[in-house]
Amino acid sequence: MTRVHIQDLSIRFGTHDVIKGLDLDVHSGEFLVLLGPSGCGKSTLLHTIAGLNPVSGGSIHIGEQDMTRAEPSQRGVGMVFQSYALYPTMTVKENLAFPLKMAKTPKAELEKRVAAAADMLQLTPLLERRPGQLSGGQRQRVAIGRAVVREAKVLLLDEPLSNLDAKLRTDLRRELKLLHSRLGNTMIYVTHDQVEAMTLATRIVVMHQGVIQQIGTPAEVYEKPKNLRVAGFVGSPAINRIEGQVGEGGVFASPAFSLPLPAVLAARPQGEVLTLAIRPENVRVGPSEAYEAEVQLVEPLGNQHVVWLSCSGSTVSAVLPGQPEVQESAKVRFGFDAEKTMWFDAVGDRLPIGD
Ligand SMILES: Nc1ncnc2c1ncn2[C@@H]1O[C@H](COP(=O)(O)OP(=O)(O)O)[C@@H](O)[C@H]1O
Ligand SMILES: [Mg+2]
Numbered sequence: 001m002t003r004v005h006i007q008d009l010s011i012r013f014g015t016h017d018v019i020k021g022l023d024l025d026v027h028s029g030e031f032l033v034l035l036g037p038s039g040c041g042k043s044t045l046l047h048t049i050a051g052l053n054p055v056s057g058g059s060i061h062i063g064e065q066d067m068t069r070a071e072p073s074q075r076g077v078g079m080v081f082q083s084y085a086l087y088p089t090m091t092v093k094e095n096l097a098f099p100l101k102m103a104k105t106p107k108a109e110l111e112k113r114v115a116a117a118a119d120m121l122q123l124t125p126l127l128e129r130r131p132g133q134l135s136g137g138q139r140q141r142v143a144i145g146r147a148v149v150r151e152a153k154v155l156l157l158d159e160p161l162s163n164l165d166a167k168l169r170t171d172l173r174r175e176l177k178l179l180h181s182r183l184g185n186t187m188i189y190v191t192h193d194q195v196e197a198m199t200l201a202t203r204i205v206v207m208h209q210g211v212i213q214q215i216g217t218p219a220e221v222y223e224k225p226k227n228l229r230v231a232g233f234v235g236s237p238a239i240n241r242i243e244g245q246v247g248e249g250g251v252f253a254s255p256a257f258s259l260p261l262p263a264v265l266a267a268r269p270q271g272e273v274l275t276l277a278i279r280p281e282n283v284r285v286g287p288s289e290a291y292e293a294e295v296q297l298v299e300p301l302g303n304q305h306v307v308w309l310s311c312s313g314s315t316v317s318a319v320l321p322g323q324p325e326v327q328e329s330a331k332v333r334f335g336f337d338a339e340k341t342m343w344f345d346a347v348g349d350r351l352p353i354g355d
Contacts, residue, residue: 001186002062003026003027004026004049004062005060006024006049006059006060007023007060008021008023009023009024009059009060010056011045011048011055017210019041019045019210020210020211021057021058022045023212024212029184029185030186032189032201033188033189033191033196033203034188034189034191035191035192035206036192036206036207036208037208037233041210042207043159045190045207046158046190049062049077049188050079050156051070051075052072055068062076062154076153077152077154078099078152078154079155079158080146081158084131084136084142086131088130090130090131092118093114093128096118096123096142097149098146099149099150100114113151114149117145118145120148120175121142123142140160140163141172148179153185153186154186155186155187157187159190159191160176173199173200176200189201194234197234198218201217203216204217206229213227214226214227214230222234224350226350228241228275229348231277231350237280237306237317239277239279239280240279242276242278244258244275245270245273246269247270248270252265252274252276254314255312255313256314256316257291259290262341264352264353264354265343273346274343274346276342276343277342277344278316278342279340281319283316284318284336285320285333286333287333289334290334292331293311293316293334294309294331295307295310295328295329298328305320305322305323305324306318306319306320339354341353
C-alpha cells in the first residue's frame with residue numbers, strides 16, 4: 001500500500017507560480033480526484049508527482065521515500081495522459097505489452113496481463129491493429145490499458161475519459177471504479193467534470209488557481225462546501241445564489257425576496273452582504289409556496305425536469321420529478337425549506353447554521 005505525501009509544494013514556470021505552497025496527503029489505496037476549472041494547475045500537479053516537471057520548492061514522498069527529484073521511472077507510478085501517447089508503429093497488443101517487456105516480465109505473465117487488460121477495456125478484437133487504425137476513444141482505452149498492465153502502486157490519470165463519447169465514458173468510468181476496487185492501488189485522477197469526480201472519488205480535492213479550496217468526500221463537498229467557489233463548481237444545474245443584505249430585525253433582504261435569517265446569523269450587523277444558496281433539487285414549485293416568479297425555460301430530462309424561474313432579476317432553477325407541468329412565461333410560486341439553505345459571507349466563505 002502506498003500513500004503520496006506532498007508538502008509545501010511550489011511549481012513555477014518562469015515567473016508564473018502555478019502551484020504555491022500546496023499540502024496534500026493522498027491516503028494509501030484511495031481514489032483521489034483533483035477537480036477544478038481548466039487552467040487551475042491540475043495537470044501540472046499530476047505531472048509533477050510523476051516526475052515530469054521540476055519542483056521549485058517543497059517535497060513529494062511516495063510510500064516512505066522522498067521522490068521529489070527522483071527519475072520518473074523510479075517512482076513506481078503509472079501515468080495516463082489526456083493525449084494518448086501511443087507508439088504508432090506498434091500494434092495494440094505490442095503497445096499494451098511494452099511496459100511489461102521493459103520490466104522483463106516473464107512471457108506467460110505478460111500474456112495474461114495483456115489479455116486481462118484488453119478484455120476489461122473491450123480491446124480484444126483490436127489487438128492486431130495499429131493506433132492509426134483506431135478511433136480516438138479506442139486509442140485512449142489502449143493508453144489506460146498500458147498503465148493498468150504495469151499494476152503500479154500509484155496510478156495517475158489526467159482526464160482519461162474526456163475524449164470519449166458519452167456512453168463509453170460512463171461505461172469506462174464504471175470500469176475504472178471496479179478496477180480500483182480490484183487492484184486496491186492508490187489512484188490520483190484529474191478532471192474538470194464534477195460528475196466524474198462525484199462518482200469516482202473516495203475524496204475530492206477542489207482546486208482554484210493552484211490553491212486547494214477543499215478536500216472532502218463527495219458528500220462533504222456537496223453538502224458542506226467551504227465556500228461559494230466549491231458550492232458553485234459541484235452540482236448541476238449549479239447551486240442557486242441570491243445576494244442580499246442583513247436587514248432590520250434579523251431579516252435577509254434581497255430584491256427577489258425577504259426571509260428571516262437562521263437564528264445564528266440574526267445578530268450579524270445590519271447592511272452586511274450575504275449570499276443565500278439553495279440546491280435546485282431543494283426548490284419547490286406550487287401554488288402554496290412563498291415567492292412569485294415567472295417561468296423562463298423548462299428543460300425536460302425524461303425522469304425529471306428543470307424549471308428556470310425569473311424572480312426580480314434573479315434566476316432560480318428547480319429540479320422537479322417527472323414531466324413538466326408548467327409552461328414558459330407562466331406565473332408560478334416557488335419556495336424552499338429554511339434548513340436546506342446555505343449562507344455565505346461577502347468573501348464567499350460558508351457560514352455554518354447548525355452543522
Ligand atoms: N510547461 C509550461 N510552461 C509554462 N506554463 C505552463 C506550463 N504548463 C502549464 N502551464 C501553465 O500553468 C497553468 C496550469 O495549467 P494546467 O496544469 O495544464 O491546468 P489544468 O490541467 O488544471 O487545466 C496554466 O496557466 C498553464 O498555462
Ligand atoms: Mg489539464
